[in-house]
Amino acid sequence: MGMHFAFDGIGTSWIIDIYDELSEISEGDLLKKIQDCIEVFDKKYSRFRNDSFIIEMSRTPGKYILPPDSKPMFDLYQKLYELSGGLVTPLIGNLLSDAGYDATYSLEEKTLLPSPLWEDTLLYKFPDLLIRKPVILDLGACGKGYLIDIVGELLEKEGIVNYCIDAGGDIRQRTTTGTPIRVGLEHPDDTTQAIGVINLQNKSVCGSAGNRRAWGKFHHIMNPKTMESEMRIKAVWVIADTTLLADGLSTALFFVDGKKLQQEFDFEYLLVFPDMSIEKSENFPGELFFS
Amino acid sequence: MYNFSALLIRPDVWILSATSKQNNVSSNTCESFIIATLFIKEVNTMQGTHEPKNNLILPIGITLVVLGLIAGGYVYTRNTSITPTPTPDAAKSTQMNPTNMMMHASSYKDGNYSATGSYNSPGGTNTVTVSLTLKGGIVTDSTVTGSATRGDSSEYQAMFIDNYKSQVTGRSIDSLSLTKVSGSSLTPQGFNDAVEKIKAEAKA
Numbered sequence: 001m002g003m004h005f006a007f008d009g010i011g012t013s014w015i016i017d018i019y020d021e022l023s024e025i026s027e028g029d030l031l032k033k034i035q036d037c038i039e040v041f042d043k044k045y046s047r048f049r050n051d052s053f054i055i056e057m058s059r060t061p062g063k064y065i066l067p068p069d070s071k072p073m074f075d076l077y078q079k080l081y082e083l084s085g086g087l088v089t090p091l092i093g094n095l096l097s098d099a100g101y102d103a104t105y106s107l108e109e110k111t112l113l114p115s116p117l118w119e120d121t122l123l124y125k126f127p128d129l130l131i132r133k134p135v136i137l138d139l140g141a142c143g144k145g146y147l148i149d150i151v152g153e154l155l156e157k158e159g160i161v162n163y164c165i166d167a168g169g170d171i172r173q174r175t176t177t178g179t180p181i182r183v184g185l186e187h188p189d190d191t192t193q194a195i196g197v198i199n200l201q202n203k204s205v206c207g208s209a210g211n212r213r214a215w216g217k218f219h220h221i222m223n224p225k226t227m228e229s230e231m232r233i234k235a236v237w238v239i240a241d242t243t244l245l246a247d248g249l250s251t252a253l254f255f256v257d258g259k260k261l262q263q264e265f266d267f268e269y270l271l272v273f274p275d276m277s278i279e280k281s282e283n284f285p286g287e288l289f290f291s
Numbered sequence: 292m293y294n295f296s297a298l299l300i301r302p303d304v305w306i307l308s309a310t311s312k313q314n315n316v317s318s319n320t321c322e323s324f325i326i327a328t329l330f331i332k333e334v335n336t337m338q339g340t341h342e343p344k345n346n347l348i349l350p351i352g353i354t355l356v357v358l359g360l361i362a363g364g365y366v367y368t369r370n371t372s373i374t375p376t377p378t379p380d381a382a383k384s385t386q387m388n389p390t391n392m393m394m395h396a397s398s399y400k401d402g403n404y405s406a407t408g409s410y411n412s413p414g415g416t417n418t419v420t421v422s423l424t425l426k427g428g429i430v431t432d433s434t435v436t437g438s439a440t441r442g443d444s445s446e447y448q449a450m451f452i453d454n455y456k457s458q459v460t461g462r463s464i465d466s467l468s469l470t471k472v473s474g475s476s477l478t479p480q481g482f483n484d485a486v487e488k489i490k491a492e493a494k495a
Contacts, residue, residue: 186464188475276458290457
């Protein structure tokens with residue numbers, strides 16, 4: 001009973017566990033549906049492939065009609081941009097690429113420029129997006145989380161209500177049997193260890209840290225104004241109802257105070273600092289291991 | 292409970308005072324009183340000395356430490372000899388958080404900094420010393436030591452020192468019976484290959 005899919009997609013490893021019996025569809029057909037869904041998303045929103053809509057938009061300024069499913073992402077970006085004073089921004093694609101995190105993973109640093117401002121570059125009124133200057137949009141702050149939600153909804157459309165999607169450590173779990181899963185919080189310096197455990201039940205959790213996507217003096221969470229990678233925080237976890245929100249907030253917490261974000265959104269969080277001290281939201285549902 | 296304020300006498304001497312807003316311990320009223328006088332020592336860096344003229348990082352750090360001790364129930368009153376029961380959670384909540392001190396840290400050179408503050412208690416005058424390690428404008432480590440060696444002072448100081456940092460540590464994943472692990476996203480082979488390539492080139 002139950003099935004287990006493991007495959008690569010959008011630049012990371014996916015593991016999908018399904019605890020329900022399939023009635024209408026075969027295992028093979030379900031896996032194909034999931035992978036097609038991921039490919040369609042990637043072709044729209046990835047800056048790592050030449051044939052994507054994002055890259056098409058980056059070449060020519062002008063007015064574009066956004067795909068229907070982009071609204072939650074762009075709306076969230078708009079809100080986080082405002083709350084972070086422009087530090088969480090989709091306009092960071094050029095900076096990331098020039099720092100080395102480009103479509104070919106050259107990891108070679110070129111001349112860096114601060115990211116352009118939203119107000120100078122974009123006019124967003126869904127579904128219209130007016131792009132005023134050539135710019136590579138990067139949707140990495142919440143794109144993966146959003147895709148996880150989309151895949152979750154695909155499963156639910158097939159009548160699956162007990163499942164767990166894990167895309168490279170960002171997790172969405174749904175259960176009708178009231179069974180939580182134990183999720184370890186990976187130690188940012190030692191991936192064989194965890195600094196705590198949370199019980200996840202009908203929630204999403206996203207973790208963010210600068211330990212993996214790191215090269216030279218950079219890691220992939222960059223400040224668009226200082227053009228440096230954020231070093232004040234070592235790791236972040238967010239638990240929220242959607243993976244879109246958990247993912248977006250796990251980036252935002254590198255730049256915005258958690259309590260300020262909690263005035264706008266419903267979530268729990270944990271920050272780990274370079275000296276391994278922590279800050280967490282009042283109701284963070286985890287057991288942490290203290291020295 | 293109390294309104295705190297800090298008065299700068301000289302760049303290296305601060306007076307902390309508190310005014311009680313409401314009474315919640317027996318029927319006696321606490322009025323305004325001086326709770327601590329902070330003497331900021333000259334700090335030593337690896338490269339020389341640096342006087343903290345206009346920087347708030349150390350006074351803020353010391354203030355937080357002292358407030359933490361006060362919140363832990365250690366208050367000197369003029370009118371009565373009340374000894375409030377210690378509340379360790381309150382001490383924990385005044386966490387000395389590296390990001391609180393981030394604002395001015397970037398103006399310091401890398402190195403070790405320390406400052407000592409003294410405060411009055413029913414048991415006498417005590418001091419706390421806060422040391423910070425700064426690297427690239429980030430507090431990478433901090434320690435607090437207290438002068439109290441006995442009695443309530445010693446107990447409260449120990450409670451604060453044990454809890455103010457709340458450092459987490461790792462445990463082996465294999466020992467934890469986990470369903471999943473959450474952390475930064477696993478990287479694709481292309482990225483890993485690129486990193487290996489650069490490492491190889493660097494060695495050549």
